[in-house]
Amino acid sequence: MRHGGVTKFSFQNLFGPIIIISALTFFVGRTSASLQLITQFTLCYFMMVLALQVFVGNSGVLSFGHGSFALIGSYISGMLTAPINIKGHALAMNQLWQALVPLHTNIYLALLISAIISAFFAALTGSLLMRLSGLSAGIATFALLGVTYNVFFNNKRIGPGSQALPAVPTISNTYILLLLAALAIVVVYLFNISSLGRTLIATREDAMAAPALGINIYRVRLIAFTLSGFLAGLSGGMYVHVAGTFQVQDYYLEFTFLTLSMLIIGGSASLWGALLGTIVISTIGQLLLMMEQDLPIFGIHAHIPEGSRAVIIAVAFVAVLLWRSSGIANGKEFSIPTFWRK
Amino acid sequence: MNKKAFQADQVSKSFGALRVLDNVSITINPGEVVGLLGPNGAGKSTFINILAGYERQDGGTVTIDGHPLDGLSPSARAKLGVARTFQSGRLFSKLTVAENVALGAIGLGNSAKVAKERTQSILEILGIEKLSPYQAESISHGNARLVGLARAVAAHPEYLIMDEPAAGLNEDEAPRLIHALESVTKNIGCGMLLVEHNVKLVTDACSRVIVLATGTLIFDGDPHEALKHEEVKSAYLGNAGVH
Amino acid sequence: MIQSILDAISLGGLYSLAALGLGLVFGVMRLVNFAHGELITIAAYTLVLTTQFPLLLSLVLTIFVTALVALIMEFAIYRRLRGVSPAIMLVASFGLSTVLQRVYEFTFGALPKSAVVAPSLSGVVKFAGLSITISSVLTIILAVVILLAMGYLVERTSLGLQLRAASADFRTARLLGVRSNRLITAAFVLSGVLASFVAFILVIQNPVVNPYYGLNITILALVGIVIGGISSLRGAALGGFIVGVILSGLNTLLGNGRVYSYTWLFITVLIILLVRPGGLLSKGSELERV
């Protein structure tokens, strides 16, 4: 038997999500240009939700701060790849970055660099924040997001300010994003079943009992936070290369609430939850968009008035929670019903 | 001073004006099973919290093998061989029984393989190996206590501190617990401190008892002696006797 | 100078009222009601749209409407989510908050509504050679009165005790005879009343009301609750006050660096939390005993 740790390796819990996300990408992604784009965005969001799952889901510590890591990942990846004249123009006021304007790499190296820098930033901030838990941690991480946002938005020596950075090269091949998502699933899965991952879950389940077993809560949380920062940075990097532009506003409240909601509605305790939450929320949004335009959904026309989409999405959101109040996946990993197996 | 022993020396603790522990000194030798008795509010839980690093004493020192433990966190103490169980079980409810127990070993940095082996053998010794795939939240109260004990034992501690392990246990479970304790001592030879209100259990399992009353140590010696001791009787047992 | 101090105190008072409204519901249900902001918004709309009535009538109407919306929130959503994890309730409240914003947008239009509420209160008085805005004095008086009343209610009355008990352990409180449904209803109504007062003070300063009107103050009040200490209403009120004072103080001190006032505010928040993770009013010993 293969062993990542104390928990048995489960074929379906690793390959299930990979197969589902691949199948969706294949089928939805090729229907139309617009659905391909939404698929790409969804893959970016999924990466972010995975990042949140690693930390928030396993440690039980709420974080509103991951937008900072996405922001940094996105900014750096955007800066490393944008055309030199655009960079020069966008950063006219920016002495700090002027020197870096000529630096130029390809998208993939840029993604890696930006994720590493995000992870580093997560480790740095985490070394202070990981002493907190509960709502205090939630607010402290929110404060982190607030500071990052405020500084990048206002300080033109560091960030681009309120202006957008255009013409960032895009990844047009959805399968590359899919590959990154699949790799992340593997990483997150292995982390979750590893000794370290289980130790982290133990601290979530009972923060008083864990130390009695020699578990250093601070240390395991910090490691998870750093990994989570890496994935969040990667998600930001992917996002900037799908959107083709960088804007500080993209990583603030809306982004934070949306991704966190995806995780929690899906069920924060498992990889399946992260997956289902992302898919369900994105799908509802897309279906409603199509209904608003009176586009057929599997041949059926169901029209809703223009502008009503947003209300219905939010209502659906609440309805899902009322229906399954501990998340769609209910914190459990899935098991294939026995009659399927043989 | 015994080099290998777990010792508390002149430990005292107050909460505000309330003196909960007053210069309490005890020694637990390797492999020794010591009972800790005392009326409600005597300071027993506070004392073991201090030993395990969950609370900080105002004065005195706690040492293991002569190393002072003062100022060390619970996890650091666990690494030095001090394990504890909790009055209320405190299992990791979403994890399986096997994972719970394995974490006892993993928390101290043992490999997954070692953890797995230990888990299996401990669960077997306690006779609850069938429970291993169940989620901890779904097992009964009595079994949960045994799992908690197994989890602490999986660390192969030098000293094991237990807070009322038999509270709420059925009368047929209590002997199982004693049996379990005995096999643990035999297997890994750790010293134990057992806080319990079930006097029968204490006299059956322990070779020595300590009695605390309002923060002062009033007895340290043979369990059967304790039952006859006047001060112990008036402070703790009353005329209710042993059930 | 005097005016700056008054401003700081009045902003503090305003935020502490907002924090109290949030804290009240959090206390009973462990619910961080993000949609509290939308209570403030509906109150502000009602105030702005009823200026044709006498002020007192308009205020009563506002309190009525806002409390009603609070009740609907409780009945339609939160009642069904009782006992689920706080994170889930928080996310539900995000959703509810969006729903209400959209409903307001549909009902009142995307363009802001504006009208002067209580023009007599938006002026300046001259006092001992100083000119002082009436609204800041009014805010301070209102905040003090309401805080005292709330303090009395929560700490001294049987209703308050039941509120606190239900907030700590819902099931056990019921087993002791606490009529918890009534109690939670009461908490929501109270939070609606507090939201109305917050809105009243806000519209005196800014009578341009749009669907997102209550958002910002809610976020800051939330920050306040946590730094004050979530476990007590006193903490909530104190925390809200501190946030208001810091923000107002920074605004005066930073000059044109004031675009960074949120940066400094949040850094202060981080420092407070790192030094006192449970908030300013938490007792160090509040950690669970084992």
Add this chain to the structure above:
Amino acid sequence: AKPILIGAAMASTGFMAPFDGPALATAKIAVDRINKTGGVNGCKLVLKSVDTGTNPDKAQQIATQFVAEGAKLLLVTCDADINLKSEQVGEKAGVLVIAPCVGSTAMGPDNGENLGYSMGSAVPGEAAIMAEYAYAKLGKTATLFKDMSIAYTTSQCDAFAKRYKELGGTVKSIQEFNQTQAGSLDKPVTAQVAAAKTDASAVIALCSYPGGGAEALAAIRTGGLNTPVISGFGMDGAFWAGAVPNLSNFYDVTYASVFGDDYNPKVRSILAAFKAATGSAAATSGLITGASSIEAFALAAKRAGSFDGKALSAQLNKFNNEKLTAGATSFTAALHVNVTRPMAIIKTTAGVHKLVKYAAAVKPTF
């Protein structure tokens, strides 16, 4: 001939809705009018719109969909930052993109937007008109209230200061403030008003938009400052006037007058049509650019004899004071937004708004 699709990825909900909604409505009116006269190059125009909810990602997706459906023109949100993603969709696909009322110079080749145009009157012109009028008519010393929340208002104050100083005026101080996305001040401006009082300038330039802008203006007046205040398009309209009752001595430089006294019959006609179509009067004058976006597209298409993005762009770049509803409109290869178009100056006295005159910038300030 095949109908020509125009796709509007604009907001009918969310915080851009007040700007986008009316502009989109006049665009529809313009499409109907053009179709009645036989369409463009023999083709009817079809305008399809999908609500973006003010979300840039959704806008990008909707634009992608329109492009896939063969749209020849994308109408995008009235904010250069929010529309950037959707603009780039058009850019890549070679489809012309027009934002009806963006007021910054962000849209254009400098920003990699070769096919992106704004029908708005941009800050360099607007701010110059403000400064020139203020210097000539209101006084030689100024205090600036600079709203830091968006690029439009910060650049407006910067350009104002530059032009005002060029003319010989003195800028005594620049008071910065901020408003939240929710449209209210993130904290009171008492300190700024106090500072302005010490300045005792002859004029205050308020670079902002409601609600925070209205709130700041109210604070200026209740703070006892009755100095003339001049603002730009951001403060157009009367919908926020309830916040500052009996406002006097307020000047606003904007596209046109929505108060019924505009000189331009085209403006009056489009405002009437808008009221007939939507049932409510126009709140601000920015909406006239919606109609003009369509007019410009039609004119360029007629001249180019094609709907190809590059060809249309080449024609637009040759626009020189073309008489559109929004006024005389010019573009160049480098500048895809208007800075020389005359703008209406509206004065408010005791809550009553009156068109003073139309003026063009003597020297647009970049």
Add this chain to the structure above:
Amino acid sequence: MALLEISNLVAGYGKVQVISDVSFSLEPGKSIGIVGPNGVGKSTLLLTIAGAISPNAGSIKLDGTSIFGMRPEDIVRRGLSLVPEGRQIFSGLSVKENLSLGLTGRRDKKGSHEAVERMHELFPVLSTHEHHQAGMLSGGQQQQLAIARALISEPKVLLLDEPSLGLAPTVIADVFERLREIIHMGTAVVIVEQRANLVTSFADETIVIRDGKVQSRLTPADATNTDSLNRSYFGAGD
């Protein structure tokens, strides 16, 4: 007429049925003990009677009226109090506040002051710690508080779930002494206990629960007969 009458009660959690058929009845001034192995559903039974878990079938009558499916707060007000398993005191509130909460369900608001004094007499530790946070009490002290909180409402029927848990022997004796007194004064008491011996000798009748059903009924006489106790308790097979 019996004060509390349970017949053919069925209850559990969601689809899981824990109690499948339990009946007993209790007169004023009488006590009944409930024993059974861990996890058999004793606590579930008490919680169901008190209204904290909704029953699936059967009937529960208090004083002749059905309280089946009633809300817990209403049941308390009709005179039935429960000391839940594991204390469930309000650790953030003071000892005094905890006690006064016990008065919420009291039918007769007069005499509450005397009731508080009586509790202080019975559990002196509660008066010494009156203004302390209840969470800071020791385990056994919390248990005393929990018992006092239920006693203070002077119910007609008192349900106790493992009252001796964590109590020192002297205190156990005191608690049972007090129970004897209130039973004598007309209260009906139901006690769930792990210490079968203790409860069997104390209660007028003791029922043994196994597999969700009443397996046998014991009298105090059985307490002295360890053999018969064990046999009925643990079942023949064990």
